[in-house]
Amino acid sequence: xxxxxxxxxxxxxxxxxxxxxxxxxxxxxxxxxxxxxxxxxxxxxxxxxxxxxxxxxxxxxxxxxxxxxxxxxxxxxxxxxxxxxxxxxxxxxxxxxxxxxxxxxxxxxxxxxxxxxxxxxxxxxxxxxxxxxxxxxxxxxxxxxxxxxxxxxxxxxxxxxxxxxxxxxxxxxxxxxxxxxxxxxxxxxxxxxxxxxxxxxxxxxxxxxxxxxxxxxxxxxxxxxxxxxxxxxxxxxxxxxxxxxxxxxxxxxxxxxxxxxxxxxxxxxxxxxxxxxxxxxxxxxxxxxxxxxxxxxxxxxxxxxxxxxxxxxxxxxxxxxxxxxxxxxxxxxxxxxxxxxxxxxxxxxxxxxxxxxxxxxxxxxx
Amino acid sequence: xxxxxxxxxxxxxxxxxxxxxxxxxxxxxxxxxxxxxxxxxxxxxxxxxxxxxxxxxxxxxxxxxxxxxxxxxxxxxxxxxxxxxxxxxxxxxxxxxxxxxxxxxxxxxxxxxxxxxxxxxxxxxxxxxxxxxxxxxxxxxxxxxxxxxxxxxxxxxxxxxxxxxxxxxxxxxxxxxxxxxxxxxxxxxxxxxxxxxxxxxxxxxxxxxxxxxxxxxxxxxxxxxxxxxxxxxxxxxxxxxxxxxxxxxxxxxxxxxxxxxxxxxxxxxxxxxxxxxxxxxxxxxxxxxxxxxxxxxxxxxxxxxxxxxxxxxxxxxxxxxxxxxx
Numbered sequence: 001x002x003x004x005x006x007x008x009x010x011x012x013x014x015x016x017x018x019x020x021x022x023x024x025x026x027x028x029x030x031x032x033x034x035x036x037x038x039x040x041x042x043x044x045x046x047x048x049x050x051x052x053x054x055x056x057x058x059x060x061x062x063x064x065x066x067x068x069x070x071x072x073x074x075x076x077x078x079x080x081x082x083x084x085x086x087x088x089x090x091x092x093x094x095x096x097x098x099x100x101x102x103x104x105x106x107x108x109x110x111x112x113x114x115x116x117x118x119x120x121x122x123x124x125x126x127x128x129x130x131x132x133x134x135x136x137x138x139x140x141x142x143x144x145x146x147x148x149x150x151x152x153x154x155x156x157x158x159x160x161x162x163x164x165x166x167x168x169x170x171x172x173x174x175x176x177x178x179x180x181x182x183x184x185x186x187x188x189x190x191x192x193x194x195x196x197x198x199x200x201x202x203x204x205x206x207x208x209x210x211x212x213x214x215x216x217x218x219x220x221x222x223x224x225x226x227x228x229x230x231x232x233x234x235x236x237x238x239x240x241x242x243x244x245x246x247x248x249x250x251x252x253x254x255x256x257x258x259x260x261x262x263x264x265x266x267x268x269x270x271x272x273x274x275x276x277x278x279x280x281x282x283x284x285x286x287x288x289x290x291x292x293x294x295x296x297x298x299x300x301x302x303x304x305x306x307x308x309x310x311x312x313x314x315x316x317x318x319x320x321x322x323x324x325x326x327x328x329x330x331x332x333x334x335x336x337x338x339x340x341x342x343x344x345x346x347x348x349x350x351x352x353x354x355x356x357x358x359x360x361x362x363x364x365x366x
Numbered sequence: 367x368x369x370x371x372x373x374x375x376x377x378x379x380x381x382x383x384x385x386x387x388x389x390x391x392x393x394x395x396x397x398x399x400x401x402x403x404x405x406x407x408x409x410x411x412x413x414x415x416x417x418x419x420x421x422x423x424x425x426x427x428x429x430x431x432x433x434x435x436x437x438x439x440x441x442x443x444x445x446x447x448x449x450x451x452x453x454x455x456x457x458x459x460x461x462x463x464x465x466x467x468x469x470x471x472x473x474x475x476x477x478x479x480x481x482x483x484x485x486x487x488x489x490x491x492x493x494x495x496x497x498x499x500x501x502x503x504x505x506x507x508x509x510x511x512x513x514x515x516x517x518x519x520x521x522x523x524x525x526x527x528x529x530x531x532x533x534x535x536x537x538x539x540x541x542x543x544x545x546x547x548x549x550x551x552x553x554x555x556x557x558x559x560x561x562x563x564x565x566x567x568x569x570x571x572x573x574x575x576x577x578x579x580x581x582x583x584x585x586x587x588x589x590x591x592x593x594x595x596x597x598x599x600x601x602x603x604x605x606x607x608x609x610x611x612x613x614x615x616x617x618x619x620x621x622x623x624x625x626x627x628x629x630x631x632x633x634x635x636x637x638x639x640x641x642x643x644x645x646x647x648x649x650x651x652x653x654x655x656x657x658x659x660x661x662x663x664x665x666x667x668x669x670x671x672x673x674x675x676x677x678x679x680x681x682x683x684x685x686x687x688x689x690x691x692x
Contacts, residue, residue: 147431155432345469352610
């Protein structure tokens with residue numbers, strides 16, 4: 001059955017929409033077109049590069065810690081570093097980040113310490129009382145449920161006439177959830193200063209994008225909510241950064257929300273509790289390694305004579321040292337008494353629960 | 367002092383809270399121009415503007431999630447869910463976020479929000495408009511669940527809920543929205559949360575109820591008084607966390623206890639109270655605890671709902687049974 005309207009009928013077209021795809025660097029790091037102006041700032045590009053390398057070093061170490069029983073389940077961002085770094089680098093301190101559980105790079109960029117991230121995945125809430133901006137949200141574990149929070153945060157900015165922007169990350173799986181749609185719809189109605197970033201890494205655990213949606217893009221989901229959506233090459237950090245910079249500036253200036261769909265690929269397992277080899281062929285993953293973001297930017301920088309072997313070795317050693325030092329601090333974090341699980345339950349522990357807390361305190365003292 | 371209905375007292379408390387604190391924002395479906403389907407927010411948008419009294423899209427999950435985001439920014443959002451039957455998409459936000467934001471960030475972010483919703487049977491409403499599922503909410507750590515039973519307590523408890531630094535679900539019994547009137551002074555005085563109210567003192571039997579069931583429970587106490595039975599009536603008011611000491615002190619005095627709620631019996635909040643008394647007040651009991659509750663069935667549509675709700679007769683019969691035991 002044909003599902004298109006009968007072209008023989010001369011009904012007027014009442015709306016047309018288009019979605020563009022932004023990219024600057026090809027997979028080999030060769031520019032496809034003129035780069036945005038910030039790309040002439042070599043220090044910035046090097047900072048983006050260092051941020052991605054540090055994240056990957058940290059991620060791989062975290063997996064090693066999990067494999068040796070020193071960390072709980074951990075979600076790696078392998079291959080997706082450019083999405084988080086590109087967006088976070090375009091944010092201001094006073095903006096609010098609402099991350100999913102895979103946005104380690106964005107948290108690190110915004111000042112969260114590596115040992116704090118490890119502490120959280122190591123099973124200790126203190127990791128979320130982090131050194132990043134105090135107004136940022138912690139990792140959101142229930143998929144997509146942070147999107148309505150982002151709308152609430154952005155609403156507060158608008159009500160108080162503050163030039164601040166909320167930035168909400170979610171994945172291709174989350175794009176199927178009502179939470180994300182409800183938040184986008186509201187953001188459109190109220191023209192909120194909110195940038196949605198869909199990290200389209202092709203896989204929601206074992207479910208590929210084609211089983212997630214029949215939409216040609218995730219970016220077009222913004223159109224139904226009344227604002228612009230754009231697709232970017234999520235492995236091209238320059239493209240991500242450029243799209244984020246524009247969307248954030250537009251939101252800050254009162255132009256309302258935007259959706260950036262960053263197309264990337266989850267090179268790692270979903271988490272350390274997952275084995276992706278059970279549901280996707282290794283050839284697919286190998287092919288995607290040719291497009292990954294770190295090698296791409298490095299090729300560009302090397303081509304520009306802005307980077308070389310000695311700098312690469314120096315950076316690798318430096319990242320290793322920083323990660324090792326953070327791991328040491330994480331492992332040295334002292335335990336808490338069991339009764340502290342009652343701390344921060346309410347502003348003040350209700351009288352009804354004082355006895356339970358006391359019971360735990362006495363048990364743990366014994 | 368003016369005589370107000372319960373829903374008018376809710377309106378008065380909202381207006382007072384909004385006038386006192388620019389951070390208070392009211393949001394929900396039809397709360398603005400229309401003033402709410404029960405008129406609880408009538409006049410607020412005209413007075414405080416459409417940015418502080420927000421007509422949201424028809425999306426309950428969104429309303430609760432917006433509240434979390436706003437609250438994390440230091441606003442004091444008061445969301446309205448039109449009927450409790452439509453609150454269930456918000457459970458995700460309440461369990462996974464609102465109730466634990468303070469805890470999971472160890473105090474870095476907090477969630478001073480209120481989610482109001484009309485609830486309960488007895489107004490001949492269509493399907494899905496009559497349930498009383500407060501116990502589902504009362505099971506969530508980190509949350510407060512508050513139920514007023516009179517205009518005065520609706521005013522004082524709602525002010526307290528809005529000023530509270532933690533999330534509160536505020537359940538408004540539709541059956542007594544207009545069925546009870548009382549004097550309410552708009553003095554901005556909040557009533558304490560986490561505290562039960564002894565509405566009537568008596569030495570023979572303790573009757574515990576909350577919300578709309580206080581109407582029948584107080585009427586039952588009147589009827590029992592005519593028979594020479596002095597019933598003590600407790601309005602639990604806050605179900606989470608609830609006032610254990612007031613219950614235990616009363617049962618220590620009377621030795622007999624009847625728990626009344628319109629929610630279905632199994633795992634209803636009455637079971638929690640009975641367990642408390644069994645654990646900490648067993649030796650003061652002179653008779654088995656009696657529960658007078660809704661039945662373990664779907665709340666029937668209007669033709670049968672009066673048979674579902676606990677009646678004055680069922681409560682007096684239960685109290686007599688407790689008093690005459692042994």
